[in-house]
Amino acid sequence: MKRRDYGQYCGLARALELIGERWALLIVRNLAVRPHRYTDLLDGLPGIPTNVLSTRLKELEHSGTIERRIAPAPQRGVLYALTPLGHELEPAIFALGRWGALHMDEPRPGEIVTSESVIMNLRGVFDAEAAAALSACWEIRAPDLVLHLVVTDGKLEAGVGPAPAEPDLVITFQPDELPSYRELMQAAKCGLVELSGRRELLDTFLRVFAIPQPV
Amino acid sequence: MKRRDYGQYCGLARALELIGERWALLIVRNLAVRPHRYTDLLDGLPGIPTNVLSTRLKELEHSGTIERRIAPAPQRGVLYALTPLGHELEPAIFALGRWGALHMDEPRPGEIVTSESVIMNLRGVFDAEAAAALSACWEIRAPDLVLHLVVTDGKLEAGVGPAPAEPDLVITFQPDELPSYRELMQAAKCGLVELSGRRELLDTFLRVFAIPQPV
DNA sequence: CCGAATCCGCAGTGATACTG
DNA sequence: CAGTATCACTGCGGATTCGG
Numbered sequence: 001m002k003r004r005d006y007g008q009y010c011g012l013a014r015a016l017e018l019i020g021e022r023w024a025l026l027i028v029r030n031l032a033v034r035p036h037r038y039t040d041l042l043d044g045l046p047g048i049p050t051n052v053l054s055t056r057l058k059e060l061e062h063s064g065t066i067e068r069r070i071a072p073a074p075q076r077g078v079l080y081a082l083t084p085l086g087h088e089l090e091p092a093i094f095a096l097g098r099w100g101a102l103h104m105d106e107p108r109p110g111e112i113v114t115s116e117s118v119i120m121n122l123r124g125v126f127d128a129e130a131a132a133a134l135s136a137c138w139e140i141r142a143p144d145l146v147l148h149l150v151v152t153d154g155k156l157e158a159g160v161g162p163a164p165a166e167p168d169l170v171i172t173f174q175p176d177e178l179p180s181y182r183e184l185m186q187a188a189k190c191g192l193v194e195l196s197g198r199r200e201l202l203d204t205f206l207r208v209f210a211i212p213q214p215v
Numbered sequence: 216m217k218r219r220d221y222g223q224y225c226g227l228a229r230a231l232e233l234i235g236e237r238w239a240l241l242i243v244r245n246l247a248v249r250p251h252r253y254t255d256l257l258d259g260l261p262g263i264p265t266n267v268l269s270t271r272l273k274e275l276e277h278s279g280t281i282e283r284r285i286a287p288a289p290q291r292g293v294l295y296a297l298t299p300l301g302h303e304l305e306p307a308i309f310a311l312g313r314w315g316a317l318h319m320d321e322p323r324p325g326e327i328v329t330s331e332s333v334i335m336n337l338r339g340v341f342d343a344e345a346a347a348a349l350s351a352c353w354e355i356r357a358p359d360l361v362l363h364l365v366v367t368d369g370k371l372e373a374g375v376g377p378a379p380a381e382p383d384l385v386i387t388f389q390p391d392e393l394p395s396y397r398e399l400m401q402a403a404k405c406g407l408v409e410l411s412g413r414r415e416l417l418d419t420f421l422r423v424f425a426i427p428q429p430v
Numbered sequence: 431c432c433g434a435a436t437c438c439g440c441a442g443t444g445a446t447a448c449t450g
Numbered sequence: 451c452a453g454t455a456t457c458a459c460t461g462c463g464g465a466t467t468c469g470g
Contacts, residue, residue, distance in 0.1 A: 004237075004443090004444095004460095006241065007326055007327060008241075008261075008326060008327060008332055009323070009326040009328050009332075010328070010332035010335075010336060011319060011336050011339070011427075012240065012244055012308060012311050012312040012335065013315065015312065015318075016241070020237070022235070022461085023221075025227065026223075026228065026231070029227055037432075037433085038432065038433050039432060042433095046222055047222050047463080047464095049463050050433085050434065050435085051434085051435075051463090051464095052461085052462065052463080053434090054433075054435080077431095077433085078433070088317065089314055091310045091313075091314075092307060092310035092314055093227060094310075095307035095309075095310045096226070096227050096307045097226035097227040098226060098306075099230050099304055099307055100225070100227055100230030100231070100233070101226035101229070102300065103230075104229055108224070110222060111222055112222060114225075117223055117224075121226050121227075219463090236442085237442080237443070238443095252451075252452085253451070253452050254451060254452075257452095263444090265445095265452090265454085266443085266444085266454075267442090268453090269454080292451060292452080293451085431470105433469090433470090434467105434468085434470105435467080435468075436465100436466080437464105437465085437466080438464090438465090439463090440461100440462085441460105441461090441462075442459105442460085442461075443458105443460075444457105444459080445458090445459100448453105448454080448455070448456095449452100450452090
C-alpha cells in the first residue's frame with residue numbers, strides 16, 4: 001500500500017494524501033449519512049468503478065477514517081461506517097460543499113441527485129444561529145427520494161426515509177424538478193412544490209437552510 | 216478544457232471537480248498567503264512537475280479561483296493571485312488542514328516545511344475566541360524561514376518575513392528543529408527554542424494557536 | 431445477491447529537456 | 451522568467467469474471 005505523497009510536513013498535505021484521491025471524499029460523504037454496504041455505495045456513487053471503490057475502502061480503513069463492521073442479525077453482511085476520526089472530516093466536507101455550491105447554477109445534462117448529497121448539502125448550509133431554540137420537522141419527497149429534517153431545540157438531525165414522527169410540513173416535488181437543495185430552494189420560492197402541513201414553516205425552512213449565493 | 220466529472224448535482228462534487236485534482240489545493244493554499252509568480256510556486260511546491268503547475272493554473276483561472284496579474288513596475292512579470300471566490304476556499308483549507316494535522320505525528324524522512332504551510336496551518340488553528348481583545352506581535356525565525364504573527368484586537372494577520380513593527384516576542388529555532396506548527400508547539404513547551412522579548416507571550420501563543428490533538 | 435478481483439485501453443501524472 | 455514538449459509510468463474507467 002504505497003501512496004504518493006507531497007513531501008511536506010503540513011496538515012493540508014497530509015489530508016490530501018489521505019482523502020485527496022478520486023472518489024474518496026464522496027465515499028466519506030455518503031458514510032457520514034449512515035453506514036453503507038458495498039453495493040449501497042455503488043448505487044449511491046454512480047460511475048465509480050468497483051476496483052476503485054474497493055481500493056478506496058481499503059485505504060480509508062487503513063488510515064483509520066472508516067471501519068468494516070459485520071451487519072447485525074437480519075441483514076448480515078459487511079457494513080462500512082465512519083470512525084470518530086472519519087466524522088472529524090465533516091466540517092471540511094461542509095466547507096467544500098458550500099464553496100462548490102457557489103458554482104452550481106444549472107444542473108448539467110445527466111447529472112443526478114442522491115439522498116446522501118442532499119442531506120449533506122443541507123447539513124452543510126444549516127444555520128445554527130438562525131435556528132436557535134427552534135423545533136420543527138420537515139419531510140422532503142421526490143421520486144426515488146424521501147428524507148426528513150428534524151430540528152430539536154436548534155439542533156439538526158437529517159436522514160434518509162420518512163420522518164420518525166408526524167412531520168410539521170411535507171414538501172413534495174414533481175418528477176421534473178431536481179430536488180437538490182439549490183433547486184429545492186428556488187422551486188419552493190416559486191411555489192413549484194406541493195405543501196402539506198403548516199405552510200408557514202416553508203419560510204422558516206428557507207431561512208434556516210440558507211443558500212450560498214453564486215458569485 | 217474537458218474535465219472529468221462525478222455526474223452529481225452536489226456542492227461537494229462540484230468542488231472536487233474544480234480543486235480536487237492533484238496539487239490544486241496546495242497551489243491555492245500558497246496563493247492564500249500572498250500572490251506568487253510562477254517560479255515562486257515552483258519553489259514553494261517542491262516536486263510539482265512544471266506541466267502540472269501550468270495546467271492547474273489554467274484550470275484554476277478558468278474556474279475563477281485565481282487570476283493572472285501583471286506585476287507592478289519594479290519587478291514586472293506575471294503574478295498569480297486568488298480572486299474573491301478563491302479566498303472563499305480558505306475555510307475549507309483550514310478545516311482540511313486541521314483534520315490532516317491529526318495524522319501528523321512525526322515528520323517523515325525528507326519532508327520539508329515551507330513558510331506558506333506554516334502560515335496557513337497557524338491561521339487554521341487560530342482560536343479567535345481565545346484571542347478576543349488580544350493584541351500581540353510574534354516573530355518566528357528558523358533557517359530559511361522568517362514569519363510574523365500580528366494579533367490586533369483579536370484579529371490575526373500572518374505573513375512571511377519579519378514583523379512590520381518591533382515584535383513583542385521573537386521565537387528562534389535551531390537548525391535541527393522542524394518549525395512546523397506542531398513541532399513548534401512541542402519544542403516551545405520543552406524549552407527548545409530561543410526566546411527574545413516578553414517571554415510570557417509564549418504561553419499566550421500556545422493558548423491562541425491550539426494544536427489539534429492526534430487520535 | 432454480496433463483495434469484490436482481474437484485465438485492458440486510456441487519461442492524468444512525474445521527470446526531464448527545451449524554448450520564447 | 452514563464453512556461454511548452456516529450457515520454458515513461460501509474461491510476462482510473464469500463465467491463466467481465468469469480469468466490470461465498
